[in-house]
Amino acid sequence: MTAVNTLASTVAPGQARMALRGDILYFLRDPGWSEDATGAVRFEPDGWLLIEQGRVHAVRPADEPPDASWARQDWRGHLVMPGFIDTHVHAPQLDVIASFGAALLDWLERYTFPAEARYADPELSQLGAERFLQALLAHGTTSALVFATVHKTSSEALFAVGQRLGMRLITGKVLMDSNCPADLRDDVVQAEQDCIDLIERWHGVDRLAYAVTPRFAATSSAAQLTMAGGLLQRYAQRAGGLYMQTHVAENCDEVRWIAELFPDSRSYLDVYDRRGLLTRRSILAHGIWLDDTDRQRMAQTGSSIAFSPSSNLFLGSGLFDWAKAEAAGVSVAPASDVGGGTSLCQLRTLADGYKVLALQGQRMTAWQGLYAATRGAARALDLEHEIGHFAPGTAADVVVWRWAEGAVQQRRQDMARSLHERLFAWMLLADERNVAATYVLGQLRYRPG
Structure with missing residues (x-):
């Protein structure tokens, strides 16, 4: 692994305004245990995560790109989530x-x-x-x-x-x-x-x-x-x-x-x-x-x-x-x-968690698992105001993930029929090898290779 102490790509160290482009996912509230998470999850395919001075400024859909004052990092085809x-x-x-x-x-x-x-x-x-x-x-x-x-x-x-x-x-x-x-x-x-x-x-x-x-x-x-x-x-x-x-x-x-x-x-x-x-x-x-x-x-x-x-x-x-x-x-x-x-890797933790619960007749959705590892964990730590989601003003702690690493994961992604099916397969099959970049307060701190 490689530790990175400065921003890469088009963003210089200390860059005040940065826009990450990718498939942005975070939770607005506890989604419960149903496959229907309407109103609880925000997903912006090919969207924009705007970061200013280490904090989330906004999340925008694909058709609302930022102006030229925002230095862009292109993560199209990747999943962008709270750390x-x-x-x-x-x-x-x-x-x-x-x-x-x-x-x-x-x-x-x-x-x-x-x-x-x-x-x-x-x-x-x-x-x-x-x-x-x-x-x-x-x-x-x-x-x-x-x-x-x-x-x-x-x-x-x-x-x-x-x-x-x-x-x-x-x-x-x-x-x-x-x-x-x-x-x-x-x-x-x-x-x-x-x-x-x-x-x-x-x-x-x-x-x-x-x-x-x-x-x-x-x-x-x-x-x-x-x-x-x-x-x-x-x-x-x-x-x-x-x-x-x-x-x-x-x-x-x-x-x-x-x-x-x-x-x-x-x-x-x-x-x-x-x-x-x-x-x-x-x-x-x-x-x-x-x-x-x-x-x-x-x-x-x-x-x-x-x-x-x-x-x-x-x-x-x-x-x-x-x-x-x-x-x-x-x-x-x-x-x-x-x-x-x-x-x-919390993805491996969630995959084992699914099996533990399944043995007891409980089924953990991708929504519940990923919520629990982000906004739910922040809530448990009394830190929901700061971390675990992308509301304006929260810390820009961000991980960019590859949707698929290798032929097996890629085939499963190709065959998914819904966003939940895609995320559930990713949660069960992905691991730390899928990490493409990790940001802390908007600063790139890890990138493999």
Whole structure:
């Protein structure tokens, strides 16, 4: 892959006004689960996306071209969409992606913890942050909620690289003071000070935000979880408030273990709820084994679930029931969860998500899947005003995709009889090899070759 720090083609670095020409697709609202998305989707074949000073100015149909003051980039025959948003992904776990033969708890011991221990080294943290964020861009993702490691330097590196690239990035130091290796264990006092230092330095700066990040209930004491809840309350009015990211109810053995560690809590979710960790900016990964009371409580607090189908299948964790979550009023957004997942590409995540839901009699349309990975994910992150669609004033985070890469994809596109059929085939068959260009705030940041 190639990182690009200046605009190419006819657009010079710092170009104030730019027009991308291509097949423009974005969502106006939640399309629901029907194949009929009338009123929810805007599609402009051979249309114009006008970008001014890094923000969307307008979307125009093919017969309303911009005047000569707009520098043009010609992407005719390509699909132009808002950049994908990943709501749960582990930056250091690129080192162990696709490792053999482990369920969740064994996976942590055999692969994850040793990989994360290496990130105590500032130089490795910097190199890892560069590698990870460039890989996100190469896979069509322009915004992400990211797990760093327990080391302060790991978060610092992600923030610094994300700031340089202009990305909408949310991350934070992982909290772990229990049931983990000694070289990854922190303590309540030092962990709190590290979090405060990072919050004061980075939260609300440019497009960056801080996420309070207890890994999961098993690796944090009750005191540490209470401290984490206190941080959310302390900074509730700063830059929209902090985020909270963690895991919940991913694996049956894990759920049983949490019940043993916290016998006074009604459920795994209740462990977090009792300590003030459920807010409208709380994203909890997986949620496979939640019950109806848990889902009701998530809806009441505005918390969201990061649906990680590739990881759930790979680790054998179970099948997430999206219909139950939605019926309870819980927001759901797709997530790669690399390295438990097997690709950073959200198209591959959605393809696995379709299969997980199909096993339960649920059918995810292309509309619902692509909405969830763009505007729906932005809504879950409380960022619908900024990213995930092309309304005027939103950030010009854009990915240009090839409709087809290779003969099989091309033949399927040629045979499609409707826009939905075409998009559904693309969602299931395309991947990062279909990325033609990635823009962040209107700046070209990745182009293959």
